[in-house]
Amino acid sequence: MHVQSMEDHSATRVAGLAVKGVGKTFPGGVVALDQASFSVETGQFAALVGPSGCGKSTLLRLLAGITETSAGYVEVAHLSGGVHPDGWLPVNLSGGLKSKGHPVGATGVSQHVLAARQLSGTAGEMQLRGARRAAVHNMGGLAVANYVGVLEAVA
Known part of the structure; x- marks a missing residue:
């Protein structure tokens, strides 16, 4: 599966989610993803659509951190400081129940x-x-x- 955004995603832009050149090759040489690149800005909604076997589940596992990439990187804003009080996704500032x-x-x-x-x-x-x-x-x-x-x- 190859996903490419139509926008320019420079290094200075902060995205809620950024996938850059991500590849995943499983043992035996099975290529599930090859150079997937896209970003979803904070506040945007996105859908992952494709035929069976194109790499959707693999990509979701990479985004969740369940599976390691073979190439490229995944950056999720909440793992990059987005959940502090001034961040894009503040989480229960009272400390919880x-x-x-x-x-x-x-x-x-x-x-x-x-x-x-x-x-x-x-x-x-x-x-x-x-x-x-x-x-x-x-x-x-x-x-x-x-x-x-x-x-x-x-x-």
Whole structure:
């Protein structure tokens, strides 16, 4: 599979995800990826589409860090400093439910309250500038029940 973006991706541009010259060759000489290069900017959505056997799953495993590349590199912004308070993806600035004394961090109510405060501009010292959307993920029981809440600021 060969993926190429139509945009110029210079070294000075910071992407949410950057794949540069990535190749993956498995034992026996099976080439799953050959020189894949593209980037997805922060805030953009992307889809990976192709026929069976073209390398989609291999690329996803490379992006997740499950498989090592044979050539090139993958850079994911959250692994490059993007999750600090001024980063592109701040993560629960309160420290999470375990920091509040809950042994397993089971209830998502606190997460929803913090997200709502961020969006309404009432989060005090933890306030992020320009917060417009928030996502809250909560797993219940033995991860049998999963809930995702996506909140958006109302002007």
